[in-house]
Amino acid sequence: MSSIVFAQATGTWPYVAASWIFVFGGMGAYALVTVIRGRRLSQKVSPEKRRWS
């Protein structure tokens, strides 16, 4: 009985980990790329056109 539970647990966790890593990694990567693009572009635009800063 306990071996079945163990097998189930080890069978499922890799999928859980993969899902969470994909979502968190995806959000992180997208945020990073967006911020870097933003910094690069703000260098070229005068501050009065960046209305939020």
Place this chain on the structure above:
Amino acid sequence: MLADAWLIALKDLKLELRSRVAINQVLPFALLVLVLFAFALDPDRGLLQKATPGLYWIAVLFSGLLAMQRSFAVESTDGVTDALRLSGLAPSGIYLGKTLSVAVQLVVLELLLGVGVAVLYGTPLAGWLLLLATIGVATAAIATAGTLFGAVASGLRVRETLLPLLLLPVLAPVLIGATRAFEAALNGTPSEGWPWVGLMSVFSVMYVVAGIFGFGPLMEES
């Protein structure tokens, strides 16, 4: 608006008749697709007959794409788009006219492909009323959506690749609906097919409205 539509439709159809591209290239391509399906699926095991509705509509979609791309390719040369804009024709009329001419070409294509599957695949045709109704609404759906997205992609360097990417996902409901309705008709259970005809009608009405209002902004730019 309707008079303008008629004018544009006649102009496009006349062009197609004279240039013979539809007859010399699009139709042979459609038949080629039918033959390729027979190569891909073993014709001796009855797979072709079973899959006829799906194969038929895939063939219509792919060869229809060629016809739609042509419908705007003829406008993109020699500044014809500007001439159309200056002509004072209502944009909604231009849209309806182009839709009509594409629809006429599609119907011819569909009838010939129908003969093709009946002869080449040996599929017995049944449920004529539903078959014809399906051809009617599916043609309207493909032509209305195809003309609108054809205009979105027209005049761009990437139009040949952009149009299928935009249009095929949008036409997925039409492919599903037309295929299921054909299956229902051929299996002798037409009552299962009529809801699909309804869905495709809603689709066509939606795209006619979108096209009538959306063609103005699309025409006034570039």
Place this chain on the structure above:
Amino acid sequence: MITESAVTAKISENGPTSTGSRATLILGIVTVIALGVLVLFGLILSPADQKQGDAVRIMYVHVPSATLSYIGCLLAGVGSAVFLWRKSQWWDLVAYAGAEVAALFTAFTLVTGMFWGRPTWGVFWVWDARLTSSAMLMLLLLGYLAVRRLEADYSVRAKRAAIVGLLLVPNVFIVRQSVQWWRTLHQTATLQLGDTKLDGLMLFSLFTGFVATALAFVWMVIHRFRVAWLEEQVDTEGLDAALVERRAEGVAST
């Protein structure tokens, strides 16, 4: 004659050079905290489900992602509609940002759904109505984003994208409807999810999932919007600068 580097130096003296602002900084910090709470409850504190086992933990990120992908689509649709009506660039860029983030969350939905399906159903993919319509949603969004990235004038690109964006929401509806009928008419494989009863902690984890990912969604849309805004500014400023330069050349030669 001002060189380019001098201009850049002058600009960077005045204020921060990023898409961040005070508000988004606070929002970002709150988001990171919320995501931390989500990890704590979703992966550690909440129990495994009786039927699904630990696979239920995938739901805490899967369900909110699916919801947010639809909200992003709605944003793209509304933005496109208001742009066509009012010709306001602000709304056009809102539509752009919404659609791009929606595509990201649709990708999350599809991938986490597959990772959930493998241990639960035994396969990564089934032709279930929900799965199929999510995949179609992804394809529709990719089409919209392809129009956004056209190399054409802003006005051309924006108008064409707005037409496609306006049709996004009705298309999603009609695709969902057709796919549902398609699957229910065929009744080949009915896969039961297993009637999962969410208890207190599991429900709270799901709720945390909604809050945390929604905050992340808002943060991403704001920053993506600002990047799109800056891109348009650079385009117009570049044109202006080129015009000034050409005029100066003309004066110098005469």
